[in-house]
Amino acid sequence: GENVEQHPSTLSVQEGDSAVIKCTYSDSASNYFPWYKQELGKRPQLIIDIRSNVGEKKDQRIAVTLNKTAKHFSLHITETQPEDSAVYFCAAMETRYDKVIFGPGTSLSVIP
Amino acid sequence: DAGVTQSPTHLIKTRGQQVTLRCSPISGHKSVSWYQQVLGQGPQFIFQYYEKEERGRGNFPDRFSARQFPNYSSELNVNALLLGDSALYLCASSLGDSNSYEQYFGPGTRLTVT
Numbered sequence: 047g048e049n050v051e052q053h054p055s056t057l058s059v060q061e062g063d064s065a066v067i068k069c070t071y072s073d074s075a076s077n078y079f080p081w082y083k084q085e086l087g088k089r090p091q092l093i094i095d096i097r098s099n100v101g102e103k104k105d106q107r108i109a110v111t112l113n114k115t116a117k118h119f120s121l122h123i124t125e126t127q128p129e130d131s132a133v134y135f136c137a138a139m140e141t142r143y144d145k146v147i148f149g150p151g152t153s154l155s156v157i158p
Numbered sequence: 159d160a161g162v163t164q165s166p167t168h169l170i171k172t173r174g175q176q177v178t179l180r181c182s183p184i185s186g187h188k189s190v191s192w193y194q195q196v197l198g199q200g201p202q203f204i205f206q207y208y209e210k211e212e213r214g215r216g217n218f219p220d221r222f223s224a225r226q227f228p229n230y231s232s233e234l235n236v237n238a239l240l241l242g243d244s245a246l247y248l249c250a251s252s253l254g255d256s257n258s259y260e261q262y263f264g265p266g267t268r269l270t271v272t
Contacts, residue, residue, distance in 0.1 A: 080260070080261070088265075089264060089265050090248070092260055135200050141256070144208065144259075145206060145214040146201075148193075148200030148201050148203075150200050151198075
């Protein structure tokens with residue numbers, strides 16, 4: 047079955063700097079890759095996603111890149127703000143089964 | 159527009175008991191998935207239902223079961239509760255068609271087994 051790894055597990059950046067979180071997946075059949083942000087005590091919130099036929103997607107300060115050959119995908123947050131502090135989860139989905147496999151999460155702290 | 163709703167918010171049960179958790183998807187969404195999130199970990203996939211049919215199952219024991227109703231709401235049942243079942247149970251809904259894979263989560267039900 048699918049396995050998703052995520053690095054780093056914790057990340058601390060100064061406000062205004064960029065943050066990068068990297069994930070790898072094992073199942074080459076996975077074709078949809080969402081990213082979720084979860085603040086303490088709250089539900090996971092979908093922040094951006096990418097499909098396997100796209101290499102890069104951007105939404106304001108957030109971008110995601112996908113390398114299907116290497117089975118790598120990454121989240122890039124630019125101009126970080128304190129409210130970006132949260133746990134971020136990458137995930138991979140094989141859309142025939144709608145089964146989303148999550149990575150273990152990255153705790154991001156943005157220091158004012 | 160109402161988002162995904164779940165009930166109850168919190169629940170305390172004793173080992174060996176049974177529990178039923180409920181989920182109402184976003185209006186128009188036909189697919190519901192259930193996840194277990196243990197503190198400090200990512201959500202773990204339990205079940206996915208679409209049009210009342212089970213379409214996916216994660217690596218959970220048969221003590222876990224679910225169903226989806228004609229109005230697309232769903233229930234998750236857990237029998238013979240163990241201490242290790244203590245977790246946040248999340249429900250997520252999606253349109254379920256091939257044009258849209260986005261899943262939106264409910265607030266979760268915090269289950270504590272003592």
